[in-house]
Amino acid sequence: MKRWILLLSLIPLLFPSLVFSLELEREGNTLSPYFFVKSDDPNLDQLPLKETRVKVNIAGVIADIEIRQVYKNEGKRTIEALYVFPMGVKAAIHGMKMQIGERTIVAKIEKRKEAKRKYEEAKREGRVASLLEEERPNVFQMKVANIMPQDTVEVTVEYTELLVPEEGIYEFVFPTVVGPRYSNITEEEASDQEKWVKSPYLHEGEKPTYDFDIEVHISSGLPIAKVTVPSHKVNLNWEGKEELSVILDPSEKKSGNRDYILRYSLEGREIDAGLLLYPGEEENFFLLMVEPPERISPEEIPPREYVFIVDVSGSMRGFPLSVSKELITKIIKDLRGEDYLNVLFFAGGSKVLSERPIPANKENKRRAIEMLEVQRGGGGTEILPALKRAL
Numbered sequence: 001m002k003r004w005i006l007l008l009s010l011i012p013l014l015f016p017s018l019v020f021s022l023e024l025e026r027e028g029n030t031l032s033p034y035f036f037v038k039s040d041d042p043n044l045d046q047l048p049l050k051e052t053r054v055k056v057n058i059a060g061v062i063a064d065i066e067i068r069q070v071y072k073n074e075g076k077r078t079i080e081a082l083y084v085f086p087m088g089v090k091a092a093i094h095g096m097k098m099q100i101g102e103r104t105i106v107a108k109i110e111k112r113k114e115a116k117r118k119y120e121e122a123k124r125e126g127r128v129a130s131l132l133e134e135e136r137p138n139v140f141q142m143k144v145a146n147i148m149p150q151d152t153v154e155v156t157v158e159y160t161e162l163l164v165p166e167e168g169i170y171e172f173v174f175p176t177v178v179g180p181r182y183s184n185i186t187e188e189e190a191s192d193q194e195k196w197v198k199s200p201y202l203h204e205g206e207k208p209t210y211d212f213d214i215e216v217h218i219s220s221g222l223p224i225a226k227v228t229v230p231s232h233k234v235n236l237n238w239e240g241k242e243e244l245s246v247i248l249d250p251s252e253k254k255s256g257n258r259d260y261i262l263r264y265s266l267e268g269r270e271i272d273a274g275l276l277l278y279p280g281e282e283e284n285f286f287l288l289m290v291e292p293p294e295r296i297s298p299e300e301i302p303p304r305e306y307v308f309i310v311d312v313s314g315s316m317r318g319f320p321l322s323v324s325k326e327l328i329t330k331i332i333k334d335l336r337g338e339d340y341l342n343v344l345f346f347a348g349g350s351k352v353l354s355e356r357p358i359p360a361n362k363e364n365k366r367r368a369i370e371m372l373e374v375q376r377g378g379g380g381t382e383i384l385p386a387l388k389r390a391l
Contacts, residue, residue: 037081047071047081047147052256054174054214059276060221060287063161063172071153078149083142085157095158098144100151107142168294174214174260212256216246221274221289223267231261241267242274269294298336305340305357306331307390310375313347317377329369335360343368346386347379 037047051070056063073079085093096107147153163170214232218224223241233249246262248255266272270293278285308328312321328343335341340357341364344350353371358364 037079047073047079047153049210050152051211052176052213054260056172056174056214056216058163058172058216058218058220060219060289061163061165061170062287063163065159065161065174067155067157069155069157071155073147073149073151073153076149079147080143080145081147081153083144083155085142090162090164091159092161093157093159095156096142097156098142099154099156100144100147105144169263169265172216172262176208176212176256176259208254208256210256211253212248213253214248214260216262217244218246218264219243219276220264220266221276221287222272222291225265225267227262227264229260229262231258266291303336303338303340306335306342306360307357308332308341308343309386309390310343310345310372311347311381311383312345312375312377312379313381314378315381321375321377325372325375328372332360332365332368335365337361341365341368343372344386344390345371345375346382347377348382349379350382350386350389352389 048071049069050072051068053068055066058064083098085096098105098107142155144153161172163172218227220242224244227236227244227246229246232252232255234252235247235249237245237247239245272291274289276287276289278287308331310324310328316324332341337360339360341353341360342357343353345352353368
């Protein structure tokens with residue numbers, strides 16, 4: 001039997017600016033990496049991007065991405081730059097290196113204070129150095145000091161990303177455009193760590209000056225039904241029903257002015273499963289893919305237990321509680337006889353319909369709805385004891 005716990009509470013929007021910021025975080029998308037030249041001199045030569053090459057291996061629901069970007073200091077002065085790599089909440093970086101001429105710099109984890117000390121020391125001595133920091137959650141910055149005129153900088157970043165299908169469709173997005181960044185801090189108040197949000201970006205309709213290429217290999221573990229790339233022209237090289245490579249068409253060499261979007265779906269009207277094996281020298285790994293059927297009938301749904309946790313404190317009085325009542329009543333009425341239910345109300349304290357889950361028969365549904373209807377809202381909001389009691 002599956003157990004469902006539904007917590008209903010409406011929170012007043014007391015801080016609209018904070019809510020806006022949270023909405024941006026909630027999107028959780030990986031954004032495009034870019035270089036920001038650290039200088040207050042508007043005439044300072046920039047560090048233009050020359051080339052972006054991307055290799056993607058998708059195995060089941062995991063995408064492993066390698067980005068290779070080439071920049072060049074085409075100016076006449078030695079500069080310091082900041083490589084910014086914003087990532088989504090479903091992505092995890094696991095490798096980053098930078099090659100400048102004959103030097104290769106590999107990022108490694110150290111205590112922040114010690115890492116900064118080493119970076120500043122190398123910078124003063126005129127040595128090429130870099131510093132990788134996480135200034136915001138999932139926003140990494142790699143400082144690069146002493147980039148000489150005509151130096152070519154090649155950055156390689158490796159990260160993994162979780163693909164979550166929606167309505168049966170898997171979607172992989174690689175961002176190519178550096179869009180405007182949001183900050184609730186004014187430019188005058190911004191620290192050096194925040195000034196990267198001011199970085200210039202490519203406007204809509206502008207052609208990129210750099211070359212772009214991306215190759216995606218999909219190993220799904222289950223037969224693939226359909227593959228589309230609505231953003232770019234591509235060629236599909238099938239290697240079987242469960243495996244293919246998606247190659248960017250040569251005509252798209254200058255297509256870095258729009259995000260790359262790939263979508264695919266899997267075949268099957270019934271429950272299906274596939275197994276991907278990864279033997280290693282010391283350890284072996286596997287990934288099991290289980291796909292639901294395209295449609296299910298009510299008799300295929302197993303019995304479920306619903307626990308409704310309802311906030312009846314003073315802040316819920318009136319409209320918020322009325323909305324909660326209407327929603328819960330509708331759900332309770334739709335429960336089946338083999339389901340179980342319980343309702344827990346909390347404010348300063350808590351009370352419950354039953355000490356044990358009860359069958360969702362006609363009489364118990366009536367009791368639950370009647371107990372719900374008499375609630376008016378009042379008192380404090382002690383949510384933790386209510387959650388513990390429900391669990």
